[in-house]
Amino acid sequence: MATGNSQQRIDIRKVETEALEWFLLHSERELGDSEQFAFDTWMSQLHNRASYQRLQQIDRSLAAIAATEEGARLRQRSGFAGVWATLNNYFGIAPISGFAFACTLMLAVGVAYLAPWHGEPAPRSYASELAQVRTVILEDGSQVTLGGDSAIETDFSGERRHVKLLRGQAFFAVAKDASRPFLVNAQGTEIRVVGTRFDVNAGSRLNPEVKVTVEEGIVDVARSPVQPEDTAPKVRLTAGQQVRVDARQLSRISTVENTEVASWRQGKFSYRDAPLSEVVADANRYRKDRIIIGTRELEKLRVTTAFTADQADTLVAMLEQSLPVRVFKEPDGRVVIWPGTVE
Template sequence: MTSQPPTAAAERLLDEACGWVGKMHSGHFAPDAQQQLAAWRATDASHEQAWQKALALWQGMEQLRGRRIPGAEPLLTERNRKPAARGRHDIKRRAYLAAACCAALAVSLAAYYPPQLWQADYLTQKGEQRRISLADGSRVTLNSGSAVELHFDGTVRRIELLQGEAFFEVAKDADRPFIVSTDGPEIRAVGTAFDVHRLAGRTDVELVEGVVELQDAAHKHRLRLQAGQAASIGAGNIDIQPQPRAENMALWRDGLLQFDGLPLGAAVAQINRYRPGKVVLLNQTLAETRISGLFRLDALDQAVTSLQTAVPQLQIVQITPYLLVLR
């Protein structure tokens, strides 16, 4: 299964589904409305998927029902006012409020967890790493800000890397190939150890041991990697990368971050993958300056200071402990 980034159409369908959920819980849901909802859900698979997400959002709000909301108490002048009888207008209002709450929750969740991550079985936050033992004996180590979805059955072991980077140590099973996919590109192995990093427009692979077969997103090119090799998979191409040293592959698993002639702009982006907050490079004239170094992931402020040592004209301004500006 491949994950697609949220589109305007998907967001519109989720809004419509939230509207239907609100109407259903408004206390006035006529039989003809039920038929209209059934027809809406049956339009295609995307409509039903949006409906299931809206239901899940609504159910997630159950724990809030009945709780006191600060500021919701009536004013003194309102407390003795006789409540008005509920009419059709009030029913509609309740439906709109329910739909609005559902949609607001959807927006809030999307801000912290993009829709493509809702299907994740395992994920990590920024600066977090996690090691997972799978049912078949394989192991997956997730890097900072990463997510995977598992699809194991009797014939295949498939993992979708939804975001970020992961290191795979694959248990041998000749009857069930082990496949890692990243929205098109695929890495197929039987018993091996390799690193996969999903980036915008490409997937980088480093093979520590064993053999893997790569396939591009268009399914037009295949390539076998041998231990110690690295490659980059694009939409319609696979490129072998300069062979890295075996001891330098996936150093993040050892809590280390290495720059080997990396442009300053790319180095700052790497630091931002792990460090809480944000480092902003304002001086773009220095962005292509090459730097090298080995740093601990739990001491990245020292890495930022080392950037100034490597590029003396660089100035570091601390706005807050979480916001550093390089100029």
């Protein structure tokens, strides 16, 4: 009996260790094809998926804590002891108990959200929950509206205003200040403005394109240079214009109806000849059970559709009716889209 219990503990530790490794790898970069296949296979096991999803929830919660007044106080005065105490209050986890092995390491990494800073002003983090639209006012008076399951980090100094879109989508209404340019970085794309209104979608693993759309003013968009001396191509957008940026290039400038710029703020989503991967990635930020695209070919399937936030749960049925796909719901609630035929 003792041998059986020991083996069970070792198995749990192995699962938690693997979950942490996959989580950190996802945070660092996009997975290659073979890695993605290995990850999907690993995630098909219920106990693996449960461990991974808990790390995701901890990460979202850490970002949310950091964005509160309590998070700011922790950064200013309490040090790591106070951080650990706060994490224990939120999660019921101490460094030597609970989700002991992988989770403790995860929190040790995540404590950077709340670690105290000295000298330079501490970066601030803001996050939204799944299906939540949240508006925050930055220290310069600029306003940022976060879409579902989105996060930003701000770093304002005397000479610049810098925001990193960590994930998801955000609409910026920037306070004018000619002496302090406002920079937004999203997945290697740099957006530079002085005062304007624009939307940025950071893309996803399935659709690694950054999409920038301008409602008002002028916005410069470029790939971030690999080396400081590099000169990257850039485009200048004005009201009603949009550009997509991937790892290789900037797309041609397209036009967008003013009423469609960041219409997600009113719970409306519309797509014209967009890849299915983009539609699914957006919908997944507004529904509890994730939609999975079964094949690489389907990710590129072009879609013209529209739905509202409260229709995110029924989107897959709408897609099945209009596209050559079949939809399967798994026991854990996930929905998988496979190639099929329209009757």
